[in-house]
Amino acid sequence: MDLDRKTLIEMYRRMVRIREFELAAMDLFKRGQVKGAVHPYIGQEASGVGVCMALRKDDLIAGTHRSHGHNIAKGAASDKMMAEILGKETGYCKGRGGSMHIAAFDTGSLGALAVVGSGIPLAVGAALAFKMRGEDRVAVPFTGEGGVNTGNWHESINMASIWDLPVIFVLENNRYAVSTDIHDSANVDDLSIRAQGYGIPGVRVDGFNVLEVYQAAQEAVNRARRGEGPTLLVTEAYRFEGHYAGEPEVYRERSEVDEYRKNDPIPRFREYLIQEEIASQGERLGDELDTVDREIKQEVEEAVRFAKESPEPDPSTAMDYIYA
Amino acid sequence: MADKDAVSLGATAPTMSPDLIVQVEPGEAATEMSYQEAIREALREELLRDERVFLIGEDIGKHGGAFGVTRTLYDQFGPERIRNTPISENTIVGAATGAALVGMRPVAELMFVDFSGLAMDQIANQAAKLRLMTGGQAEVSWVVRMPQGGGAGKSTAAQHSQSLEVWYAHIPGLKVVLPSTPYDAKGLLKAAIRDDNPVIFLEHKYLYAFRGLVPDEEYVIPLGEADVKRKGSDVTVVASGYMVWHAMLAAEQVANEGIDVEVVDVRTVSPLDRETIGNSVKKTGRAVMVAEACRSYGPTGEWAISAMESAFDYLRGPIVRVTGRDTPVPFADSIEAGVWPDTADVADAIRNVMAW
Numbered sequence: 001m002d003l004d005r006k007t008l009i010e011m012y013r014r015m016v017r018i019r020e021f022e023l024a025a026m027d028l029f030k031r032g033q034v035k036g037a038v039h040p041y042i043g044q045e046a047s048g049v050g051v052c053m054a055l056r057k058d059d060l061i062a063g064t065h066r067s068h069g070h071n072i073a074k075g076a077a078s079d080k081m082m083a084e085i086l087g088k089e090t091g092y093c094k095g096r097g098g099s100m101h102i103a104a105f106d107t108g109s110l111g112a113l114a115v116v117g118s119g120i121p122l123a124v125g126a127a128l129a130f131k132m133r134g135e136d137r138v139a140v141p142f143t144g145e146g147g148v149n150t151g152n153w154h155e156s157i158n159m160a161s162i163w164d165l166p167v168i169f170v171l172e173n174n175r176y177a178v179s180t181d182i183h184d185s186a187n188v189d190d191l192s193i194r195a196q197g198y199g200i201p202g203v204r205v206d207g208f209n210v211l212e213v214y215q216a217a218q219e220a221v222n223r224a225r226r227g228e229g230p231t232l233l234v235t236e237a238y239r240f241e242g243h244y245a246g247e248p249e250v251y252r253e254r255s256e257v258d259e260y261r262k263n264d265p266i267p268r269f270r271e272y273l274i275q276e277e278i279a280s281q282g283e284r285l286g287d288e289l290d291t292v293d294r295e296i297k298q299e300v301e302e303a304v305r306f307a308k309e310s311p312e313p314d315p316s317t318a319m320d321y322i323y324a
Numbered sequence: 325m326a327d328k329d330a331v332s333l334g335a336t337a338p339t340m341s342p343d344l345i346v347q348v349e350p351g352e353a354a355t356e357m358s359y360q361e362a363i364r365e366a367l368r369e370e371l372l373r374d375e376r377v378f379l380i381g382e383d384i385g386k387h388g389g390a391f392g393v394t395r396t397l398y399d400q401f402g403p404e405r406i407r408n409t410p411i412s413e414n415t416i417v418g419a420a421t422g423a424a425l426v427g428m429r430p431v432a433e434l435m436f437v438d439f440s441g442l443a444m445d446q447i448a449n450q451a452a453k454l455r456l457m458t459g460g461q462a463e464v465s466w467v468v469r470m471p472q473g474g475g476a477g478k479s480t481a482a483q484h485s486q487s488l489e490v491w492y493a494h495i496p497g498l499k500v501v502l503p504s505t506p507y508d509a510k511g512l513l514k515a516a517i518r519d520d521n522p523v524i525f526l527e528h529k530y531l532y533a534f535r536g537l538v539p540d541e542e543y544v545i546p547l548g549e550a551d552v553k554r555k556g557s558d559v560t561v562v563a564s565g566y567m568v569w570h571a572m573l574a575a576e577q578v579a580n581e582g583i584d585v586e587v588v589d590v591r592t593v594s595p596l597d598r599e600t601i602g603n604s605v606k607k608t609g610r611a612v613m614v615a616e617a618c619r620s621y622g623p624t625g626e627w628a629i630s631a632m633e634s635a636f637d638y639l640r641g642p643i644v645r646v647t648g649r650d651t652p653v654p655f656a657d658s659i660e661a662g663v664w665p666d667t668a669d670v671a672d673a674i675r676n677v678m679a680w
Contacts, residue, residue, distance in 0.1 A: 092459070110426075115445055121417070121421070125423035128407075132378065132404055156419075322497055323521050324521050
C-alpha cells in the first residue's frame with residue numbers, strides 16, 4: 001500500500017473525529033438538547049474512513065440514517081455537522097434535515113436517506129450520469145446488513161452490474177438491523193457471496209481494520225474508474241452503541257459488546273501507527289497522535305459551542321426549500 | 325401511422341373530434357397529430373435541445389414503450405439516451421433522482437401508474453423531500469411519465485386502469501401534470517422537463533389516439549396554469565384529462581338548452597391554479613367538478629373546496645361532483661362502463677346545478 005504518513009495520520013484524525021463527534025452528540029441527546037434521534041456510528045469508524053479515504057472529493061457517497069460518520073469520513077466539518085443535529089440555520093442542511101439527513105454536498109454527498117436501502121439507487125443514477133458524461137468519478141452507497149434484503153439493494157446492484165457502472169456498494173455488516181440479528185435476516189454468513197448472483201466481485205474485509213478496508217476500497221475504486229463496473233464491498237463491523245442513543249439493547253448480551261469493544265478500531269490503528277513508527281515525531285512515539293486527540297476534542301467542543309450559539313431557522317422560512 | 329401507433333391493449337372505442345378543442349389561432353402554422361405523437365415530439369425536441377436529457381424505463385428501447393410513445397427515439401438517439409431497464413420501478417426512479425442530483429434531466433417512464441406503488445418510496449420519500457431535507461442543496465430535476473386512466477372499452481381491469489393523481493398531488497415537493505390534448509401534452513411536457521423539480525407527468529391512455537392541431541413553432545406551457553377550454557357564463561365545469569372531453573361534449577349538448585358552460589381544464593393538478601378556478605366560479609356562480617379518479621378523497625374535493633374558499637359569496641348553490649366510483653375497476657364491459665362518468669353524467673350535473 002502506497003500510503004504516505006500524512007494520509008495515515010489523516011485517517012486516524014477522521015476516525016477520532018467521528019468518535020468524539022458521536023460521543024458529544026449522544027451526550028447532547030441524553031441531556032435533551034438534541035431532538036429526534038441519534039444513531040451513533042461508534043465502532044464502525046474504520047469502515048467509513050477506510051472507504052472514504054479511497055475516494056476523491058468529487059466522488060459521491062449516499063448515506064443512511066447512521067451517516068454522521070460517513071460525512072465526517074468524506075471530509076465534512078464538525079461545526080456544521082453539529083449545528084445540523086441541533087437544528088440550526090448554520091447546519092449543513094440549514095436545520096431542515098437533522099441527524100438522519102445530514103448531507104454535506106460540498107464534500108461529495110448525494111444525501112442521507114433514512115428509509116433503509118433508499119439511498120442506494122441514487123448512487124446508481126449518479127454513476128450512470130458519470131458514465132454517460134465520460135467522467136471517471138465513482139458513487140458509493142452505504143448500507144448496513146439490514147439494507148441488503150430490500151428491493152432497492154437487489155435492483156440497484158443488478159442495474160449497476162448490467163451497465164458496468166462505477167459504483168462501490170459498501171455493506172457495513174454491523175450484525176444488527178435495529179434488534180434483528182444477521183442470522184435471523186440472512187441465510188448466509190458471508191454476504192459478499194451475494195455478488196456472484198449479479199456477476200460482480202464481492203469482497204469481504206475486516207471492518208475494524210482501516211487499512212484493510214482502505215485497500216479493498218481502493219481496488220474497487222480503481223476497477224470502477226477503469227470502467228470495469230461495480231464491486232460489492234462487505235466490511236465486517238459492529239455497532240458498539242444501541243441502534244439509537246438510549247436504546248435499551250435487549251437483544252444482545254453486554255458481554256458480546258464488551259468482546260467486540262476489545263477490538264476497538266481506533267486504539268488498534270493507533271497502536272499500528274506507533275509500532276510502525278509512523279507517528280513518531282516529537283519527544284516520544286505517539287506524541288503526534290496525542291496532539292490529534294487533543295485537537296479533535298477541542299474542535300468538537302468548539303463545534304458544540306458553535307451549534308448551541310447558532311440561530312434556529314426563522315419560523316417565517318418554514319415553507320422554504322420545498323421547490324427549486 | 326398515428327392510429328396504428330396509438331392502438332394498444334385492446335383500445336376499441338372511437339376518439340372524439342379534434343374540432344371539439346382547437347387551441348391554435350386561425351392561420352397559425354400547425355400540424356394535426358395524436359396526443360401520443362405530441363408527447364413523442366416533445367421528448368424528441370428536448371433530447372435534441374439539451375444533452376442532459378435522457379429517457380429511462382422498461383421496454384422504451386426498440387419496443388418503443390408499452391404504448392409506443394418512445395417509438396423511433398431509440399433509432400435516433402441510441403441506447404445510452406433511450407435507456408431500457410430491467411423491471412425495477414423503484415430503482416428506475418431512484419436512478420433518475422441520482423442522475424438529476426448530478427445535473428442530468430432524466431425522463432423516466434413507468435409502464436402504468438398502477439405500477440408506481442413499487443416506486444412510491446423513491447418518489448414520495450426521496451425525490452420529493454430531498455430538497456427540503458438538504459436545506460436546498462439538492463435539486464431533483466426529473467420527470468416521471470406514467471399512463472393512467474381507463475374506460476372506453478379498454479378492459480384492462482383493476483391493476484391497469486386507475487387514476488392516481490392525488491397520490492402524488494398530496495406530496496409537497498412534487499408537481500403533477502395531467503394534460504387533456506395533444507397541444508397541452510406537448511407544451512406541458514417540455515415545461516416539465518425544463519422544470520428544476522420532480523414532476524409527475526400523467527398521460528391518459530385513452531387519449532393517446534386523440535388528435536389535435538399542434539403548432540409547428542416551438543412553445544412551452546408553464547406548469548401551474550389552468551386553461552379555459554370553453555368560455556361561458558352560466559356554470560363552470562372544472563375537469564382534467566379525458567374528462568375535459570366529456571365536459572366539452574356536455575357543454576355542447578346543454579348549449580342547445582340555453583345553458584352557457586365554461587370549461588376549465590386543470591392541466592396541472594399540483595400546484596393547482598386556484599385563481600383561474602376561483603375567477604371562473606365567481607363569474608358563473610355555479611360549479612361542477614369532474615374527474616375520473618375515485619370520488620372519496622379525490623381531486624374534485626380539493627377543487628370544490630378551493631372554489632368555495634375563493635368564491636363562496638358568489639355561489640348560487642352547492643357545488644356538484646361527477647367522479648369515478650369508489651371501487652377497484654372491474655373487467656367486464658357491462659360493469660366497467662358504470663365505473664366512470666361520461667358525457668351524460670356531466671350534462672345531468674350541469675342541469676342539476678342550473679336548477680338552483
